[in-house]
Amino acid sequence: MPSDHERFMAIAIEEAKAGAAAGEQPFGAVVVRGGEIICRTRSLKVSTSDTTAHSETLAIKCATQKLRQRTLPPDCVFYCTCEPCPMCCGAILNGGIKTLVMGARNRHIKKLGKLAFNFKDYNVERFAEMVGWDLTVIEDVLEDECIALYRNADVELHLTNRGGGISEAVLLNHVAEGDKRVVLNSPQQVPIGAIIDQPAAPALPEFTPSRDADGSVKFERPASDGITIRKKFFFPKSDEKKDNFVAELDVDLVNGGAKPYANAGYFISLGSAAPIHAKDYSYFTRIVWCIDGKAKGIDVGWFGGGSGFLGMGQHVAQPYYQQDLGNMEWAAVSNQFFTTLIAPLTAKANVVWGHRFDIKPEEKMYGLEGAMRMPAFQLPP
Secondary structure, eight states: OOOHHHHHHHHHHHHHHHHHHTTSOOOEEEEEETTEEEEEEEOOHHHHTOTTOOHHHHHHHHHHHHHTOSSOOTTEEEEEEEOOOHHHHHHHHHTTOOEEEEEEOHHHHHTTTOGGGOOTTOOHHHHHHHHTOOOEEEOOTTHHHHHHHHHSOOEEEEEETBTTEEEEEEEEEEEOGGGOEEEESOTTSOOBTOEESOTTSOOOOBOEEEEOTTSOEEEEEEOGGGEEEEEEEEOOOOOOOSSOOOOEEEEEEEEOSSSOEEEOOOEEEEEEEOOSSTTSOGGGSEEEEEETTEEEEEEGGGGGOBOTBTTBTOBOOOSEEEEEEEEEEEEEEEOSSOEEEEOOSSSOEEEEEEEEEEEEGGGTEEEEEEEEEOOOEEEOO
């Protein structure tokens, strides 16, 4: 039969897993008093764009507000899936916690190569001693289960209200140049999943974000003529062991006006792709699409023009690529190692679009962003 410590740590692990399923970092925390849960929280750094929104700081805020006390009673016990960072330790200290129960230690996570945990020789006991904090630390509670959270934390999605899409996807288990994590797309490019009218000159109006209890993220904004655009990102769980990460996007347009609404079609951004390493082959940075099960594409070299072969296929440099296709099953942007692919589920796309941008043109290093256009539709009033 599990102990109370194991029971409450298991709840913290549930919070961490729910956060990870929603694209957050996998941290969970629980505050308990007299065997009763005061609050349970998960990290919300990604969805709120708030670097201080750790599960531990949110737990202290939740507990003090719920009890209407600036300092928690001394019999409160704090549970967290991982050793708190210095910022969170400060919040826990100021919250009046006297007993801290932990799962994984910082030293365990460092062994997994997670750069976010690079706190040198820091630990909670050293912090408590430095500030004169009378703290009882109980460690190694469901340690293996907690370490597994971070061993299996593979991707971190950064969503943005700018266009209501994914500004970047950080692959936590893959290293690029300078010992940095591999990042797909960029905040400087159009977000993945953004709806745009003209990809060559994209307007990215701000959406209002919200979060559902199931971990999905909603974006909503009013458009012209009584139209409301609603988008919802789901992050389905998967037992897939490969580096495949799936996000589902529902797009819903509601006509609140008095007249029928006609749309000539809209583009969905594929995001961008760029070389990960300086010596990656440029021709792997490409936009690809599929029709009738057959994939075709162009690479970044196409935009620079070419003489073709014996004069055949000759073309001048072009700023954009656009082709009417019809019945397109999916489209993607790709570098040498990773691909961002969008596959419509209820309709076929009919246009593919691409644009090359400079990274280090003197070294012939370029990136590529793409989009696919969905067909026209009408909405009754």
